[in-house]
Amino acid sequence: MVQNAPMGNPGNPSNAVDYDPFGAEVMADPGTAHSRLVRECPVHHFEGHGFDFYSLARYADVLDALRDIETYSSHWGQSPHRTPPHGMLSDPPQHTMFRRMVLQAFTPRVVERMEPWVERLADELVDQMEAPGTRTAELHDDFACPLPVITIARILGVPEEMKDQFKYWSDIQVAGMGQIDRSLYERNRKELEDYFIVLLNERRALRSAGKDMPEDLISALVLAAEDAPRKIEDFDMLSVLLQLLVGGNETTTSLITNCVWRLLERRELWEQVCANPALVEVAIEESLRFDAPVLGLFRTNTCPVSLHGVEIPADSKVQLLYSAADRDGSVFEDPDTFRLDRDPDFLRRRTLAFGSGIHFCLGAPLARLESRIALAALIRRMPTLELNGPTERIEPFLLYGRHRLPVRW
Numbered sequence: 001m002v003q004n005a006p007m008g009n010p011g012n013p014s015n016a017v018d019y020d021p022f023g024a025e026v027m028a029d030p031g032t033a034h035s036r037l038v039r040e041c042p043v044h045h046f047e048g049h050g051f052d053f054y055s056l057a058r059y060a061d062v063l064d065a066l067r068d069i070e071t072y073s074s075h076w077g078q079s080p081h082r083t084p085p086h087g088m089l090s091d092p093p094q095h096t097m098f099r100r101m102v103l104q105a106f107t108p109r110v111v112e113r114m115e116p117w118v119e120r121l122a123d124e125l126v127d128q129m130e131a132p133g134t135r136t137a138e139l140h141d142d143f144a145c146p147l148p149v150i151t152i153a154r155i156l157g158v159p160e161e162m163k164d165q166f167k168y169w170s171d172i173q174v175a176g177m178g179q180i181d182r183s184l185y186e187r188n189r190k191e192l193e194d195y196f197i198v199l200l201n202e203r204r205a206l207r208s209a210g211k212d213m214p215e216d217l218i219s220a221l222v223l224a225a226e227d228a229p230r231k232i233e234d235f236d237m238l239s240v241l242l243q244l245l246v247g248g249n250e251t252t253t254s255l256i257t258n259c260v261w262r263l264l265e266r267r268e269l270w271e272q273v274c275a276n277p278a279l280v281e282v283a284i285e286e287s288l289r290f291d292a293p294v295l296g297l298f299r300t301n302t303c304p305v306s307l308h309g310v311e312i313p314a315d316s317k318v319q320l321l322y323s324a325a326d327r328d329g330s331v332f333e334d335p336d337t338f339r340l341d342r343d344p345d346f347l348r349r350r351t352l353a354f355g356s357g358i359h360f361c362l363g364a365p366l367a368r369l370e371s372r373i374a375l376a377a378l379i380r381r382m383p384t385l386e387l388n389g390p391t392e393r394i395e396p397f398l399l400y401g402r403h404r405l406p407v408r409w
Contacts, residue, residue, distance in 0.1 A: 012045075013041070013043070013308060013309040013310050014041070014043055014044055014045035014054070014310040015041075015044070015045060016040055016041040017036055017037055017040050017041035017044065019033060019036075019037060019041065019044050019046065019055075020046070020048065021046060021055075021397050021398075022048070022049050022397050027393065027397065028393070030295055030323055030400055031290065031291065031323060031327060031336070032336070034057060034295075034321055034323045034324035034327055035324070035327040035335065035336055037055065037057035037321070037324050038057045038058055038059075038324050038325075038327055038328050038329070041057070042056065042057045042058045042061060042307070042308045043055070043056060043057070043061075043307050043308050043309075043310040043312070044057065045310070051080050051317075052316075052317070053080055053298065053316065053317035053318060053319055054310075054312050054316055054317070054318045054319070055296070055318070055319040055321050055324075056307070056318060056319070056320055056321060056324075057321050057324035057325070057328075058324070058325065058328055058330075059325040059326070059328035059330065059331045059352070060330075061307060061308075061325075062296075062320045062321060062322065062324070062325040062352060063325070063352065063356055065299060065318070065320050066320060066352070066355055066356040066357045066359070067356060067357040069091060069092070069357065069358060069359075070302065071301055071302055071303060071305065072299035072300070072301055072302075072318060072320070073091055073299060073300050073301070073302050074089055074090055074091055074095065074299060074300075074359065075090065075091050075300060076300045076317075077089055077298070078297040078298050078299065078359075079297070079298055079398070080298055080317055080319070080398075082300075082317075086235060086236055086239040087236050087237075087239030087240040087242075087243055088102075088239075088240060088243055088359075088362075089239065089243065092358065095358065095359070096358070097228060097229065097230075098236065098240055099358075099362065100224075101220075101221060101224040101225070101228070101240070102217060102220070102221065102224075102240060102244065102362065103362065104220065105155055105217045105220060106362050106363055106365060106366060107365075108365050111365040111366050111369050112369075114151070114366070114369070115369060115373070117154075118147070118151060118369060118370055118373050119373050119377070121147060121150060121151070122143075122147060122373050122374055122376075122377040123377060123381075125142065125143050125146060125147060126143070126377055126378070126381045126382065128142065129142050129143060129382075130381070130382075135408055135409060136388055136406065136407065136408045136409075137406075137407055137408075138404065138405065138406055138407075139257065139260060139402075139405040139406070139407045140253070140257055140402055140403060140404060140405045143256075143374070143378075144253045144256040144257045144260070144374065144402075144405070145167060145249075145253045146163060147252075147253075147256070147370060147374055148248060148249040148252035148253055148256075148367075148370055149163045149166060149167050149170075149249045149253075150163050151248070151249075151366070151370060152244065152245060152248030152249050153166060154216075155216065155217050155244075155248070155366075156216060156217045156218055156241065156244065156245065156248075157199065157214050157216025157217060157218040157219060158199070166245065166249075167249065169188055169191065169192045169245070170245055170246050170249055170250055171250070172184060172188040173188065173189065173192070173242060173245075173246050189242070192242060192245075193238045193242075196218075196237075196238055196241050196242075197234065197238070199218050200218060200221075200222065200234070200237060203218055203219050203222045204222055207222060207223075217241075217244070218241070221237055221240065221241070225237065244362075244363075247361065247362075247363055248363050248366070250293075250394075250399065250401075251293040251294055251361075251363075251367060251399070251401075252293075252363075252366075252367045252370050252371060253401060254291075254293035254394065254399065254400060254401020254402070255284070255287060255288065255293050255367060255371045255401070256370070256371050256374045256375070257401050257402035257405050258287050258290075258291040258293065258400070258401055258402065259283055259284060259287035259291075259371065259375060260375065260378065260385075260405065260407075261387075261391055261402050261405055262287060262290065262291065262338050263283060264385065264386055264387045264407070265387070266338070267386065269283075269338070269340060270379075270385070270386075272340055273340070273375070273379055274379045274383045277376060277379060277380070279340050280372055280375050280376050280379070281344045281372060282340050282341075282342060282344045282347075283340060283375060284368060284371045284372055284375065285342070285344045285347035285348055285351065286338060286339060286340065286342055286347060287338075287371075288326075288347070288351050288353040288354075289326045289332065289347055289351045289353065290326070290327075290338045291323075291400055291401075292322045292323040292326060292351075292352075292353040292400065293353065293399060293400060293401055294322060294353065294355075294398065294399055294400075295321060295322065295323040295397075295398050295399060295400050296319045296320050296321035296322050296323060296324070296398060297319070297320060297322075297355070297398070298317050298318060298319050298320070299317075299318050299320060300315060300316065300317055300318070301314060301315070301316055301318055302314065302315075305318075319398070322352045322353055322355065323400070325352045326351050326352055326353065331350060332350070354367075382409050384409045385407055385408075385409045386407065386408060386409070387405075387406070387407060388406040388407050388408040389406040390404075390406075391404055391405050391406070392404035
C-alpha cells in the first residue's frame, strides 16, 4: 500500500473499496480495479500523493457527466491539476471556436485520404524491423511509436526528422498531467512552444508576403485565426497545437501496443486474427473497450452533486473513468474478458474510450485508421510474431499502454 492512500471504509460509501490509482497493483492492472469500483464503489474519493479528487465508475454516470457540461465543467482543465482554460480544454463558446478551427483536418473524408500514405508508412516500418539477420524488435520503439508520431507531424506540418524530439516533448507533457512537481513539464513546454512559435511566424510571413503556405494544420490555424470572431492569441494557438501533438501520438501508440500485447498474451487470439483478417476491426474496438488508452479525464463540478449516497462538494476535481465504464456489466456482456466475438459496430457506438459529447476525441477516426492499418500490416507480414520478454506500462497514472513490448518472430 502506498503511503497516504485511503483505506477501505465500508461506513463511507466513497471509500467502500481500498483503491489507490497510484498504487503498484492498480497501476499494473487498472481494469480489474475499475471493475471492482463499478460493482462496489461507483463514486470513490481519493486523497493522497498531493491530489484530492472523486472518481465516477459506472457507465451511466460517466456518460451523463460527459454530456452535462453545465455541471461537469472543463473550465479548470481535464487533468487533476487546476489549470486556466485554454484552447480546446475549455467550455463553450471558447471550446467550440477552437474545435471548429481544427476540425477540417480530422474529418472522416480527410482521414480516409490518408489511408494509402499510412499503409506505406506501416510497411516501411516493418521493412526496417525485418532487416537481414534480425528476428527481434522492441515493438513500441520500432513500430507503434513512430507510426502515429510521423503521421501527426505530417498533419501539423513538422519535419519528419523531428519525430524523436517531438516524442520526447510529448512524453514529458503527458507525464506532467499526473505529477505534483511540474518543473520539468514547464521547461519542456517552453521549448515546445518556442518551436511552434517559429513555425507559426514562418507561415504568417509567407501569408504577409502573398506567398503560398504549406498545406498543413499550422497553416490552417493561421488562416482560421484571421476569420475568428475574436483575436486569437498565440497562447491559445500553442495550446491547440500541444493538445493535438500529445493526443495525436501517445494514445494511438498505446492503442496499438495494448492490442498487440493482448493478442500475443493469449496466442490463440493472435492466430485467429492472422487466419481471419476481418477480425482486425473487432480486435481494435475490443482493445479500446478492454484497455482504454486514456483511463479517464477530469472535470470540475460547478455545484454540489449527490450520487450513490456520496456528496461531492462543488468545485471538486472529478475523474470520469472511461476504463471503468467500459467494464460495466450492465452494458457489456462478460466485461472482464477480451473477446473477438463481439459486434464491432456495437462496440464503436457504446465504448467511451474516446469520450462522448462535445469533447469527444477529435482524432478518433485517425487513431482507428492508424491502429487498423498497423495491426493488419503486422498479421500480414509477421504472422509468427510472439512476445519476447516482460512488458512495461507507461508511467502516467491516468493513461494506459505498453512503454516496452519486446517481440520476436
